[in-house]
Amino acid sequence: MHEMSDEESSLKLKKGLMGRRYLIVMDDIWSVGPWDCLKRSFPDDNNGSRIMFTSRLQDAALHAQPDSHPHYLRFLTEYESWHLFQQKVFGNETCPGELTGSGKKITKKCVGLPLTIIVMAGLLASIDKTEESWEHVATNVSSHILTDPKQFMNTLGLSYNHLPHHLKACFLYLGLFGGSSEIPVRNLIWSWVAGGFIKKIEQIFLEDVVKDYLLDLISRSLVIVVKKGSDGGIGLLNNYLICPDFQLVRVLDLSSFRVDSFPSKIVQLVDLRYLALRAHDGSLPESISNLRNLETFILSSGRNITVPQYFWKIVTLRHLYIKSGINVIEYPCFGDPSTGDDSPSVLADLQTISQVCPSRSCQDVLAKTPNLRELGFCGPLISNSGDLIFPDLSCKNHLETLKLLNTRNVVHGVTSSLCDSFKFPEKLKRITLSGTNLKWSEMWMLGILPNLEVLKLKFHACVGPQWETCDGGFCRLKFLKFEDRILSAGMPPLVTSHAFSV
Numbered sequence: 001m002h003e004m005s006d007e008e009s010s011l012k013l014k015k016g017l018m019g020r021r022y023l024i025v026m027d028d029i030w031s032v033g034p035w036d037c038l039k040r041s042f043p044d045d046n047n048g049s050r051i052m053f054t055s056r057l058q059d060a061a062l063h064a065q066p067d068s069h070p071h072y073l074r075f076l077t078e079y080e081s082w083h084l085f086q087q088k089v090f091g092n093e094t095c096p097g098e099l100t101g102s103g104k105k106i107t108k109k110c111v112g113l114p115l116t117i118i119v120m121a122g123l124l125a126s127i128d129k130t131e132e133s134w135e136h137v138a139t140n141v142s143s144h145i146l147t148d149p150k151q152f153m154n155t156l157g158l159s160y161n162h163l164p165h166h167l168k169a170c171f172l173y174l175g176l177f178g179g180s181s182e183i184p185v186r187n188l189i190w191s192w193v194a195g196g197f198i199k200k201i202e203q204i205f206l207e208d209v210v211k212d213y214l215l216d217l218i219s220r221s222l223v224i225v226v227k228k229g230s231d232g233g234i235g236l237l238n239n240y241l242i243c244p245d246f247q248l249v250r251v252l253d254l255s256s257f258r259v260d261s262f263p264s265k266i267v268q269l270v271d272l273r274y275l276a277l278r279a280h281d282g283s284l285p286e287s288i289s290n291l292r293n294l295e296t297f298i299l300s301s302g303r304n305i306t307v308p309q310y311f312w313k314i315v316t317l318r319h320l321y322i323k324s325g326i327n328v329i330e331y332p333c334f335g336d337p338s339t340g341d342d343s344p345s346v347l348a349d350l351q352t353i354s355q356v357c358p359s360r361s362c363q364d365v366l367a368k369t370p371n372l373r374e375l376g377f378c379g380p381l382i383s384n385s386g387d388l389i390f391p392d393l394s395c396k397n398h399l400e401t402l403k404l405l406n407t408r409n410v411v412h413g414v415t416s417s418l419c420d421s422f423k424f425p426e427k428l429k430r431i432t433l434s435g436t437n438l439k440w441s442e443m444w445m446l447g448i449l450p451n452l453e454v455l456k457l458k459f460h461a462c463v464g465p466q467w468e469t470c471d472g473g474f475c476r477l478k479f480l481k482f483e484d485r486i487l488s489a490g491m492p493p494l495v496t497s498h499a500f501s502v
Contacts (some may be wrong), residue, residue, distance in 0.1 A: 011042040026053035058219035075112030088121030102134035192294040194273030289313040315344035319352035374401040380408035394423040406435035432453040433461035440467040447473025
């Protein structure tokens with residue numbers, strides 16, 4: 001066979017199988033090439049013969065039989081993980097009682113991945129079987145896995161080597177989150193963009209391109225989805241594989257601990273693209289405008305903050321995500337090229353602004369953000385006359401997410417209304433209301449939005465004994481939340497005129 005050409009080998013194999021009933025198993029397929037070369041060698045005599053192959057690549061499985069439903073191997077349960085672990089460490093014996101607690105901690109951190117369990121079992125079988133030594137391993141499973149690179153990292157290396165070039169940096173970046181950690185997809189997407197990993201495609205937002213990158217990694221079984229968002233999209237990922245650390249000086253995430261105030265030396269990191277910060281007092285210095293390359297800024301502050309006027313000199317800014325508080329925007333400083341002012345006249349890349357008070361200065365900023373996709377207002381949103389007031393958004397053609405959080409106290413029983421002249425952007429997909437005290441009859445204005453998929457009605461969002469919908473309303477709604485009560489995404493669209501008790 002070794003001396004034959006590929007064509008001769010293929011013909012001999014086909015003749016040998018002709019008229020026979022056979023089962024062919026092709027293990028660990030990394031590309032569609034081997035299947036395309038060999039499939040003509042397998043005769044179909046309609047006699048029950050079967051071909052099965054295993055692969056970590058979803059696309060490879062679907063390529064072989066596009067109308068099939070590949071069998072996705074599930075992760076082991078905690079019981080199965082513990083059984084495998086005991087078998088590999090103790091053989092036919094059971095784990096001693098004093099080691100059971102630490103042992104189960106270790107297997108739980110292996111998240112049902114057989115390879116990880118076997119590697120850890122091999123390590124523990126070779127060290128002293130004492131409660132102290134096992135507990136030491138349990139505190140940092142990830143680092144101990146890397147002590148057996150021959151078995152674990154070689155397998156990981158196969159996955160890495162078969163990645164297309166544009167996905168390799170994205171995959172390595174996952175190492176910053178640590179093994180087995182849950183990763184918020186929004187933060188991951190923004191940090192990938194800030195890291196410069198995403199190739200620009202004309203007329204497509206970088207954030208949309210990166211979603212395709214993420215789906216590709218998922219289809220290759222390199223990350224798993226552990227929680228979906230309210231709109232059915234990906235919410236949280238689990239990085240169950242241990243990636244090599246890949247430190248990027250353009251990304252700084254300090255959100256895992258709280259500092260007293262904004263660290264002044266951060267403004268010296270002029271190449272910074274991504275900054276996440278949690279502070280007791282997150283007040284921003286004027287010098288934050290020195291971060292001329294900043295793309296994503298995520299801030300959690302124990303106190304309300306003021307966004308300084310020169311903050312908007314950061315023309316590269318894509319996401320300003322403030323997590324809490326009633327935060328005021330100072331009157332912005334926008335440039336006039338005719339006067340030689342180098343401040344930006346428009347913030348074309350800005351897509352996210354959250355948790356800001358809808359003041360006149362805020363409106364000035366919004367007027368310079370033609371591509372805004374997510375917006376959150378927090379502050380006194382109800383006028384003395386009872387109207388819900390916030391800036392006109394009808395020209396925001398890309399806006400998909402809107403959050404309205406009213407902080408003004410309303411007399412019990414008093415309701416608010418939407419101005420008749422107000423128009424919501426037609427592309428809106430997600431709306432969250434809180435404290436708005438709207439009459440239920442006002443909800444028709446949301447019901448006619450053609451693309452609305454998610455509606456969250458939180459504390460005192462609407463007031464009244466019942467909500468009677470209109471026929472044809474909310475035609476694309478997938479998710480509806482009343483405070484802590486959720487109607488599943490599988491419910492039929494709200495298109496009838498039935499009354500809903502609240």
